[in-house]
Amino acid sequence: MDERLKYAPCGYVSxxxxxxxxxxxxxxxxxxxxxxxDLVDQHLESIMSTANKLIFHSYFYPQINLNGHVEELFISLKDKEKQSIPFILNGRRFENDGVEVIDCVLVQMRKRIDYEQELRSAKKQIEEAYWEKDQALAKLEQIHKEIEQKQAELMEINAVLVELSVTDKLTGLKNRRFFQEKLEEQMNLYGEQGLLFSLVIIDIDHFKQVNDTWGHQMGDDVLESLAKILTFHVREExxxxxLGGEEFVLILPNTTEPExxxxxxxxxxxVAESSWEIGSIKVSMGIATSSPGDSETSILKNADKxxxxxxxxxxxxxxxxxxxK
Structure with a gap:
């Protein structure tokens, strides 16, 4: 381990x-x-209380599996003297020589964190279940079932939220946020493997006249129809x-200038040959193909030019x- 990481001003556990x-x-x-x-080749849960183990299972693993990272997880770990030490934990998953590892940074909490009442109540129920052995099995089984149910619900909700966060509400297409992420991926592929791609910006001609003449509802209908035309005619890849307003964008992987x-x-x-309720809709397009020295900003600027x-x-x-040029 690097000396600076070894003595970093925070805990590090892989x-x-x-x-x-x-x-x-x-x-x-x-x-x-x-x-x-004492720790290497031991399970991290060996220094957790029962309540914190359940927190780890119900939040840490689902987030790592879903998003590849965890941010600001409040958790307590037991020190050598069995004292509970509160931490803020950030974790990230990655592959090292084909082996999946999770790096965790732990910052000790200097002040006691007031957990939400529901979490404190659940923790208390779990601890009481372990202390009261006569009732522990029945109560703990019920709690496990509830946690599994809530975890499944959380995974479903998170999947929906992720999709909504990258979807344009009006057209159902991906939004600018998703486009920026994909553009970054394509630039990385071009830089690392030399895989060409082309970027196309599409703008509806005289769209302001559509809104001014026919109203904004008709303008929205035009945007939705154009989105369907583009989706139908593009390739699977x-x-x-x-992008916003009347502007759309295409990323064409493995595509040269002529293509x-x-x-x-x-x-x-x-678009020009489609039937439109208002008579005719046409579009203008600008294209840029990745070239040496390009950045996300420059290729977008070239397509816009x-x-x-x-x-x-x-x-x-x-x-x-x-x-x-």
């Missing part, structure tokens, strides 16, 4: 997916009064999102940035 400790820094050992052999032009022209024609050229040259056109 565990396997099953919770076995594989590494621990000196700061945590000194704070808790342990020797390395392509990503279409709404991106063909795809964009096909989409432009599909190409879009501006399409607008300036009469609209209802497709322009690649290389055509105007």
């Amino acid at each position: 565990i396997t997916h099953k919770g076995m400790v594989t590494d621990v820094n000196q700061t945590f050992l000194d704070l808790m009064g342990y020797q390395p052999e 392509d990503m279409v999102a709404r 991106s032009k063909k795809i964009a022209e096909r989409l432009r024609a599909a 190409a879009l501006y050229a399409s607008k300036e040259n009469g609209r209802n056109q497709v322009t690649h940035i290389m055509e105007i």
